[in-house]
Amino acid sequence: QSALTQPPSASGSPGQSVTISCTGTSSDVGGYNYVSWYQQHPGKAPKLLIYEVSKRPSGVPDRFSGSKSGNTASLTVSGLQAEDEADYYCSSYAGSRVFGGGTKLTVL
């Protein structure tokens, strides 16, 4: 059982927006602004999308955005594209480093 809770699946049509949640506790997500998000295509290594809740590394499109409210962090993908179909993982500092169970995003 993962430390952080994500919905197993999410979906949206091209051009739409979809939000993926990541729920933890006051000991991880709620206690620190060190939430990151990763995208993983099948058979590939994870790729950093968002760090420190809402910051984007160079090269990540601004269609990807992050936020946090209380013990829940969120990743929003705007203007969905076919290549956004992938697994998405959240992660938080919690004394150690914990991950969510992952969300499979399907572009309809």
Add this chain to the structure above:
Amino acid sequence: EVQLVESGGGLVQPGGSLRLSCAASGFTFSTYSMNWVRQAPGKGLEWISYINSRSTTMYYADSVKGRFTISRDNAKNSLYLQMSSLRAEDTAVYYCARASGNAMLRDAFDIWGQGTMVTVSS
């Protein structure tokens, strides 16, 4: 090009040992902290170990503490994971991942290798 390349995975019997390596290139390896993260088949990501740039601080997940040892050789731009007393539940793809800053486990993982598969089975 910034790159991490893992090697050393394979099939090992329960109770056996294996040493993974991660070769870094395209950046100043000696100034970055590094991590190992694993992913069991069809499962999510699990952080397992951290080492700072000078090898003075190491952390381990409870699931591997006492069995796995992380180390690095900055002269060789290489990261290692010595795994012993291996169990079936250690079967996974093992990734090395660079820490994005100097905030220890607060940092995100900004560069990942392609992974190496470890299978523990008799």
